[in-house]
Amino acid sequence: MTVEIICVGTELLLGNIVNTNAAFLAERCAYLGLTCYYQSVVGDNAARLTETIETATKRSDLVILSGGLGPTEDDLTKETAAAVFHLPLVEDPISKEHILQFFKTRNRTIADNNWKQAMIPEGSVALENENGTAPGIIMEKEGKTMILLPGPPNELRPMFLQQVEPYLLSKRNAAIYSQMVKMCGIGESDAETAILDLTSSTNPTVATYAKTGEVHIRVTAFAENEEAAAKLVKPMVNKLKSRFGSKIYTTDPEITLEQSIVELLQLNKMTVTCAESCTGGMVAARLINAPGASAVINESFITYSNKAKRHYLDVKKGTLKKFGAVSEETALEMARGGCISTKADACIAVTGIAGPDGGTEEKPVGLVYIGCSVAGKTIAKECHFTGNRAKIRESACAEALNTLRNCILEYLSETRFT
Amino acid sequence: MTVEIICVGTELLLGNIVNTNAAFLAERCAYLGLTCYYQSVVGDNAARLTETIETATKRSDLVILSGGLGPTEDDLTKETAAAVFHLPLVEDPISKEHILQFFKTRNRTIADNNWKQAMIPEGSVALENENGTAPGIIMEKEGKTMILLPGPPNELRPMFLQQVEPYLLSKRNAAIYSQMVKMCGIGESDAETAILDLTSSTNPTVATYAKTGEVHIRVTAFAENEEAAAKLVKPMVNKLKSRFGSKIYTTDPEITLEQSIVELLQLNKMTVTCAESCTGGMVAARLINAPGASAVINESFITYSNKAKRHYLDVKKGTLKKFGAVSEETALEMARGGCISTKADACIAVTGIAGPDGGTEEKPVGLVYIGCSVAGKTIAKECHFTGNRAKIRESACAEALNTLRNCILEYLSETRFT
Numbered sequence: 001m002t003v004e005i006i007c008v009g010t011e012l013l014l015g016n017i018v019n020t021n022a023a024f025l026a027e028r029c030a031y032l033g034l035t036c037y038y039q040s041v042v043g044d045n046a047a048r049l050t051e052t053i054e055t056a057t058k059r060s061d062l063v064i065l066s067g068g069l070g071p072t073e074d075d076l077t078k079e080t081a082a083a084v085f086h087l088p089l090v091e092d093p094i095s096k097e098h099i100l101q102f103f104k105t106r107n108r109t110i111a112d113n114n115w116k117q118a119m120i121p122e123g124s125v126a127l128e129n130e131n132g133t134a135p136g137i138i139m140e141k142e143g144k145t146m147i148l149l150p151g152p153p154n155e156l157r158p159m160f161l162q163q164v165e166p167y168l169l170s171k172r173n174a175a176i177y178s179q180m181v182k183m184c185g186i187g188e189s190d191a192e193t194a195i196l197d198l199t200s201s202t203n204p205t206v207a208t209y210a211k212t213g214e215v216h217i218r219v220t221a222f223a224e225n226e227e228a229a230a231k232l233v234k235p236m237v238n239k240l241k242s243r244f245g246s247k248i249y250t251t252d253p254e255i256t257l258e259q260s261i262v263e264l265l266q267l268n269k270m271t272v273t274c275a276e277s278c279t280g281g282m283v284a285a286r287l288i289n290a291p292g293a294s295a296v297i298n299e300s301f302i303t304y305s306n307k308a309k310r311h312y313l314d315v316k317k318g319t320l321k322k323f324g325a326v327s328e329e330t331a332l333e334m335a336r337g338g339c340i341s342t343k344a345d346a347c348i349a350v351t352g353i354a355g356p357d358g359g360t361e362e363k364p365v366g367l368v369y370i371g372c373s374v375a376g377k378t379i380a381k382e383c384h385f386t387g388n389r390a391k392i393r394e395s396a397c398a399e400a401l402n403t404l405r406n407c408i409l410e411y412l413s414e415t416r417f418t
Numbered sequence: 419m420t421v422e423i424i425c426v427g428t429e430l431l432l433g434n435i436v437n438t439n440a441a442f443l444a445e446r447c448a449y450l451g452l453t454c455y456y457q458s459v460v461g462d463n464a465a466r467l468t469e470t471i472e473t474a475t476k477r478s479d480l481v482i483l484s485g486g487l488g489p490t491e492d493d494l495t496k497e498t499a500a501a502v503f504h505l506p507l508v509e510d511p512i513s514k515e516h517i518l519q520f521f522k523t524r525n526r527t528i529a530d531n532n533w534k535q536a537m538i539p540e541g542s543v544a545l546e547n548e549n550g551t552a553p554g555i556i557m558e559k560e561g562k563t564m565i566l567l568p569g570p571p572n573e574l575r576p577m578f579l580q581q582v583e584p585y586l587l588s589k590r591n592a593a594i595y596s597q598m599v600k601m602c603g604i605g606e607s608d609a610e611t612a613i614l615d616l617t618s619s620t621n622p623t624v625a626t627y628a629k630t631g632e633v634h635i636r637v638t639a640f641a642e643n644e645e646a647a648a649k650l651v652k653p654m655v656n657k658l659k660s661r662f663g664s665k666i667y668t669t670d671p672e673i674t675l676e677q678s679i680v681e682l683l684q685l686n687k688m689t690v691t692c693a694e695s696c697t698g699g700m701v702a703a704r705l706i707n708a709p710g711a712s713a714v715i716n717e718s719f720i721t722y723s724n725k726a727k728r729h730y731l732d733v734k735k736g737t738l739k740k741f742g743a744v745s746e747e748t749a750l751e752m753a754r755g756g757c758i759s760t761k762a763d764a765c766i767a768v769t770g771i772a773g774p775d776g777g778t779e780e781k782p783v784g785l786v787y788i789g790c791s792v793a794g795k796t797i798a799k800e801c802h803f804t805g806n807r808a809k810i811r812e813s814a815c816a817e818a819l820n821t822l823r824n825c826i827l828e829y830l831s832e833t834r835f836t
Contacts, residue, residue, distance in 0.1 A: 013454045015445025016627055022459070027433025036431045037466055039459035041440070048455055053822050055473075209434055245490075274720070281692075281699025284720045288698025289772055289808060299726035301719065302692070302702045308717035325774025356709055388709060 213398025631816025
């Protein structure tokens with residue numbers, strides 16, 4: 001089945017917002033095994049919207065539209081789509097009641113034009129909107145399907161995941177099962193090379209996604225029921241596990257790298273602290289983004305000046321003088337000092353030159369040292385990152401989390417086997 | 419002049435990446451006064467690409483394409499676009515030399531297919547690519563223009579800003595001048611209401627952009643030369659200044675809020691420290707994202723536990739016991755304590771409940787107290803933020819920076835006039 005995505009909104013045509021809805025819908029459609037050949041963006045204009053919808057319904061089986069379902073006169077998506085399918089609008093009592101309740105629980109007055117949102121194309125299915133008043137709509141005619149979704153991502157996403165996906169799967173008469181193998185400490189091209197022989201698989205499919213310092217591989221299968229689909233996914237995930245080993249930090253799509261580290265620490269009743277210079281709090285901020293971080297982090301330092309490195313982390317004056325603030329020796333002392341001063345089991349330290357100034361021939365912009373101390377054993381590594389100040393700091397932060405995770409795993413494996 | 423944007427790439431159709439090129443190009447085109455009615459995304463497929471380009475060139479004056487200019491056989495944008503304009507490809511000696519030098523300076527071997535990138539449609543203009551080997555291309559035929567740009571943002575963006583914009587302005591026979599009025603501490607709808615009478619202006623135009631905790635207003639004018647355009651912009655910017663006053667932190671598009679705060683501190687030879695609980699380093703990380711932050715920040719604390727709040731910031735045990743860690747009293751003591759223990763002139767403190775757990779009826783998720791101390795004067799404010807953990811922390815961080823800036827400004831105005 002082919003799908004086409006149309007996002008409606010002047011704010012997209014003006015570049016005021018980035019089209020994250022298109023990326024979300026495209027990713028979910030690919031996940032559901034639908035083939036997408038076209039995406040488009042058009043404004044709230046009846047003639048141009050009609051043209052775009054007509055072209056899309058001619059060349060694709062399914063057309064998903066987002067945006068333009070609001071209560072104002074500018075919002076034309078529903079009216080235009082219904083006209084293309086020659087369907088009159090009729091009042092949907094359930095949507096009407098939902099709008100009533102939505103305003104009532106928020107103590108807000110309903111404007112007359114809000115009732116417009118309770119009108120749906122005749123014979124279509126209304127989708128409940130848990131975070132707004134505009135219902136989504138599924139309408140079918142002569143083998144073609146249109147799905148209309150509200151523009152705000154917090155309304156569109158749950159509606160698609162909870163209502164549209166089951167509908168599309170039931171249409172396909174199939175169940176789907178998927179696992180997300182998330183890795184750190186490996187580059188995208190290395191990961192792709194390592195699974196070159198697996199990517200031609202069609203059921204399950206294997207798809208790679210890259211983000212700073214991480215690679216995610218999604219394994220997805222279709223079958224008559226979820227259990228059978230899971231049976232197709234499992235051997236492929238096992239292959240990935242044997243190829244990538246401890247680089248994999250989770251197979252749960254909801255778990256982030258920082259979450260997996262916080263859980264690893266919590267499980268082993270360990271605490272961590274951060275000692276950051278150039279990343280200036282980014283590593284701690286990411287760890288603390290994991291719910292439950294309070295169980296493993298009590299405090300953390302941003303030691304930007306040499307004096308602060310000496311005062312809070314006991315970095316030696318001689319070390320700073322001889323090797324400089326950006327050096328392996330300083331990174332080692334920062335990591336050790338962080339553990340000692342806070343009595344934490346682990347400390348991750350970062351010191352580097354994020355630029356744009358401060359680089360020299362010997363120590364160029366992008367040079368970062370990461371130190372890590374776990375239960376008395378301390379290591380440091382030299383890294384070279386590229387890009388602007390923000391990119392270098394982001395890369396350093398990702399590599400620090402990867403290093404922290406590796407050092408904890410190494411410590412745990414040593415203590416378990418000795 | 420109407421413009422249409424076509425982004426070429428399977429990774430966009432699969433939702434592997436978000437289409438930031440479309441947003442960038444759309445925003446720049448709006449800035450240049452071009453009207454955009456359509457954007458589309460299509461894969462590397464000759465038939466579908468031909469169809470999309472033909473439709474676009476029929477209905478728009480200018481078509482900007484991004485992506486598909488690489489050296490592989492999959493990359494078809496240039497060949498397809500040239501075919502639509504019935505132009506043969508010819509070798510461009512300057513592009514050939516650029517490719518040669520690009521590989522030479524990087525000590526890399528040139529593959530045979532790289533020479534494909536030196537071929538351009540006959541009579542077209544090649545645009546130099548400072549960060550890659552694919553030249554951009556401007557081609558005109560019968561009153562229609564196509565501009566082909568490479569897909570990687572670090573190649574596309576400088577090429578557009580430095581080469582395409584001057585070309586489009588020269589076509590228009592106009593100069594452009596723009597200022598970006600950036601504000602914090604005001605909501606988008608309040609800002610829009612305050613300038614309702616100004617938005618109908620056509621030269622200069624006034625456009626509003628919202629981001630977390632900030633509102634940016636761009637004022638843009640066209641005239642026969644830059645000086646004349648600037649003269650049109652100036653009175654409008656002055657109107658905005660008189661309406662929004664000290665909420666405006668800059669009129670320079672390149673300056674961020676954190677940069678403006680760092681510069682304000684540096685100018686007044688002041689230092690700052692952060693004492694963060696729920697934001698866990700985000701405030702410090704943003705300040706340190708400003709180049710030159712080392713002149714105003716020596717150290718900063720993440721005091722996540724009660725014990726850390728007591729140890730590093732001298733928050734009283736009784737305060738924590740009586741009012742709790744998330745309270746106005748604790749925020750005040752954190753801010754005061756941060757200044758005292760580091761001898762910094764200013765301290766910004768954040769303590770709150772980011773969720774998903776930890777909320778109570780009395781202190782719900784989203785409750786955040788921000789404390790700020792500048793030169794001995796300390797204030798605290800209660801805030802209520804909505805959204806998930808990440809969103810609450812991001813909002814708290816933005817509000818903390820706004821509060822810090824306001825307290826510094828207040829201190830400076832008091833010391834100047836007394």
